[in-house]
Amino acid sequence: MGDAATLPSMIAALTADPGWREPMAFLYRAEAIDQLDLHLVGASGASLRAQAEGLIEAMEAIDRELFDFLRGRIRRGEARQALSPWIASEVMPGQHYDALDALLAGVLAIDEPDVADPAPPPEMVFYQPSPARHIVDGIRRASISASDAVLDLGSGLGHVPMLVHMLTGARARGVEREPAYVDSAARAAFGLGLGRGEVAFTAMDARDADMTGVDVFYLFTPFLGTVLRDVLAKIETEASRRPLRVVALGPCARSFARMPWLHSRDPDPAATDRIVVFRSSP
Ligand SMILES: C[S@@+](CC[C@H](N)C(=O)[O-])C[C@H]1O[C@@H](n2cnc3c(N)ncnc32)[C@H](O)[C@@H]1O
Known part of the structure; x- marks a missing residue:
C-alpha cells in the first residue's frame, strides 16, 4: 500500500x-x-x-x-481508579514498550536529565525503564498491598516506586547510583503530590541500601557479577529475619532461581522476558 x-x-x-x-x-x-x-x-x-x-x-x-x-x-489520592481503564489483565512478554508507557510518560512527567557520563561502571547496567505492564504484572503476582514496604534496587527515573505506590498504597523507595536520576524522580513524585513517607528516592550504591523492614525487593537487572552477589547476600540476611518477596525482571532472574533460600511457583523461574516472583523459604 x-x-x-x-x-x-x-x-x-x-x-x-x-x-x-x-x-x-x-x-x-x-x-x-x-x-x-x-x-x-x-x-x-x-x-x-x-x-x-x-x-x-x-x-x-x-x-x-x-x-x-x-x-x-x-x-x-485517586490514582488507582484514574489509571485502571488502561491496566490490561493480559501481559505480553518482552522488552518492548506499549501505550501504557506512553500514557505514563505523559502522566508522570519525569524530565530525563542529561547524564554527563552515561557509561556505567563494570558490572552495573545502564538505565532502561521497566515496561509498565511488567511493573503491573509484578504487583499482581507478588500480591503487593498497602501494608508492604517495597524497595527498587537501581530505581533509575523512578517509575517502579511511583507506580507501585499509586496502584497499591504500599510505601515504595528507590535507590539509584546516578544522582541526576534521583533528582528527576523526586521532582516527579513531588509534582504528583506523593509525600516522602509514600515514595522516596536516595542516591546511593544498592550495596549500601538500608534493607530493614523491606517486604518486597524489585530488580530490573540493575547489576551483575560481584555487585549482584553482594546485594543477594544482603537480601538473604533480611530473609533470615522475615518472609520476603523478590520481583525480578531480565537476566537477574537466573541468579535468583539458583538461590536455595528462595523459591518460585513460576513454571520457568529463569525466564528473562517477563516478571518472575520469588519468595523466601520459610
Ligand atoms: C535497568 S535500569 C532499571 C531502572 C528501574 N528499576 C526500572 O525498572 O524502571 C537499572 C538502573 O540501576 C542503576 N544501577 C546500576 N548499578 C547500581 C548500583 N550499584 N547501585 C544503585 N543503582 C545502580 C542504573 O543506574 C540504572 O538506573
Whole structure:
C-alpha cells in the first residue's frame, strides 16, 4: 500500500470519526498518531502533510488535557481508579514498550536529565525503564498491598516506586547510583503530590541500601557479577529475619532461581522476558 493512497484515506476516516476526540480514547489516539507518523514518512503534497500534522497536533492537545486531568486525580489520592481503564489483565512478554508507557510518560512527567557520563561502571547496567505492564504484572503476582514496604534496587527515573505506590498504597523507595536520576524522580513524585513517607528516592550504591523492614525487593537487572552477589547476600540476611518477596525482571532472574533460600511457583523461574516472583523459604 503506497503512502499516497493510504494517507488520504486515513485522514478522511479520522475526519469523519469523532471517536478520537473523546478524552478517554487515549489508545485510539496513540494508534492513530503512530499510523499517521508512519505514513507521513516520505509522503508528498504540502496540503496532505498539513492535514495529517494538524490531526496529530489536535490529538496531542487532547492527550495533554487527559494527562492534566489524571494528574489531578492522582494528587487527590485517586490514582488507582484514574489509571485502571488502561491496566490490561493480559501481559505480553518482552522488552518492548506499549501505550501504557506512553500514557505514563505523559502522566508522570519525569524530565530525563542529561547524564554527563552515561557509561556505567563494570558490572552495573545502564538505565532502561521497566515496561509498565511488567511493573503491573509484578504487583499482581507478588500480591503487593498497602501494608508492604517495597524497595527498587537501581530505581533509575523512578517509575517502579511511583507506580507501585499509586496502584497499591504500599510505601515504595528507590535507590539509584546516578544522582541526576534521583533528582528527576523526586521532582516527579513531588509534582504528583506523593509525600516522602509514600515514595522516596536516595542516591546511593544498592550495596549500601538500608534493607530493614523491606517486604518486597524489585530488580530490573540493575547489576551483575560481584555487585549482584553482594546485594543477594544482603537480601538473604533480611530473609533470615522475615518472609520476603523478590520481583525480578531480565537476566537477574537466573541468579535468583539458583538461590536455595528462595523459591518460585513460576513454571520457568529463569525466564528473562517477563516478571518472575520469588519468595523466601520459610
Ligand atoms: C535497568 S535500569 C532499571 C531502572 C528501574 N528499576 C526500572 O525498572 O524502571 C537499572 C538502573 O540501576 C542503576 N544501577 C546500576 N548499578 C547500581 C548500583 N550499584 N547501585 C544503585 N543503582 C545502580 C542504573 O543506574 C540504572 O538506573
